[in-house]
Amino acid sequence: MTDLPRANALxxxxxxxxxxxxxxxxxxxxxxxxxxxxxxxHSISLPPGVYGGAQVQQFFTxxxxxxxxxxxxxxxxxxxxxxxxxQRSGEIWQFVSCDDRAWHAGQSSYRGRDNCNDDSIGIExxxxxxxxxxxxxxxALQALCPALCQRYPIAHIAGHEHVAPGRKDxxxxxxxWALLQQTLGLDAHSLPKSVRKAA
Numbered sequence: 257m258t259d260l261p262r263a264n265a266l267x268x269x270x271x272x273x274x275x276x277x278x279x280x281x282x283x284x285x286x287x288x289x290x291x292x293x294x295x296x297x298h299s300i301s302l303p304p305g306v307y308g309g310a311q312v313q314q315f316f317t318x319x320x321x322x323x324x325x326x327x328x329x330x331x332x333x334x335x336x337x338x339x340x341x342x343q344r345s346g347e348i349w350q351f352v353s354c355d356d357r358a359w360h361a362g363q364s365s366y367r368g369r370d371n372c373n374d375d376s377i378g379i380e381x382x383x384x385x386x387x388x389x390x391x392x393x394x395x396a397l398q399a400l401c402p403a404l405c406q407r408y409p410i411a412h413i414a415g416h417e418h419v420a421p422g423r424k425d426x427x428x429x430x431x432x433w434a435l436l437q438q439t440l441g442l443d444a445h446s447l448p449k450s451v452r453k454a455a
Contacts, residue, residue, distance in 0.1 A: 266403050270353030274399065275340060280316045280351035282337035282359045287374050292354070292408040294376035295401065296361050298338065298416045299383040299427040303327040307344050307382055316341070316351045336360065338378035340400065346392030348400060354408065364419040367412055372419045377404055385417075385428025394432070398439050411446060418448040 266273050286292070302311035303325045314320040315336070322332040338360040341349040352358040360378030364371065379400070383389050404410055415431065416424040433451035436442070444452040 267354075267407050270355035272340070272348070272350055272354070272400065272403060275348040275350035277350050278313055278317060280337040280358075281318060282316065282335045283352040283356045284359075286355070286357045290357075290375040292375050292377065293411040294366060294372060295404060295410055295413045296364075296372060296376045296378050296416060296419055297413065297427050297431065298360060298378060298380045299385055299389075299431070300341070300380045301382055301384050305384050305387075312341055312380070312382065313349060338380040340378070341380045341382070342393050342396045342400075343382045344390045344393065346390070346396040348396050354404070361416065361419055363423065366414055366419040376419075377408070377410075381427055381431075383427065383430065385425045385430070387428070387430045389427070389431060394435060394439065397436065401440055413442065413446055414448050415451075418450070 271277060300312055301307055302309070302315055302320070304327060311320060316338065318335060320328060322328045337351050337358045339350060339352050339354050339358045341351065343349070354377055357373050358378050359373060360380070361372040361376060364373070366372055369375065379397070381389055381393055401413070413436070416426045417428065433447060437444070437447060
């Protein structure tokens, strides 16, 4: 019971207190029966391998100038979002209330369920598949994930590569799952089989 006041202080209408809010139009209602028990980790950089700009924020809010870079023409017109985006500096942005359905996983399946957007929280990390992430980003996850577990019945954490195998490869081999498991005190069964370490 002592955790309730703190949990209430961390959240308001599905918004995390310590994230910068920038509303995305790319979201919808969750199915009435949805049990939000999955966190899906992604990596993103726009253009690929370029860090530090505002392009990801622009992309998730349908403001990306498509003519600015040749790569942007390949994704022109896509309407996607994530609940959270963690920059290399560790700064956290939020685009969609966690009570709503963000458009991050696409065609997907995990723990016997399809359409992972329905019952998951999507967290994008500024990075590229195969490249290491910054300690500040892991520290941000160490704060955000427990806060999510306080509010939702989170039981699983997986990568985009695990919910959409063969179609997606992020966050990729540069992500340190063992570090995440250790710092969050996760049970091995909370993670995909391919990245589990014995507790």
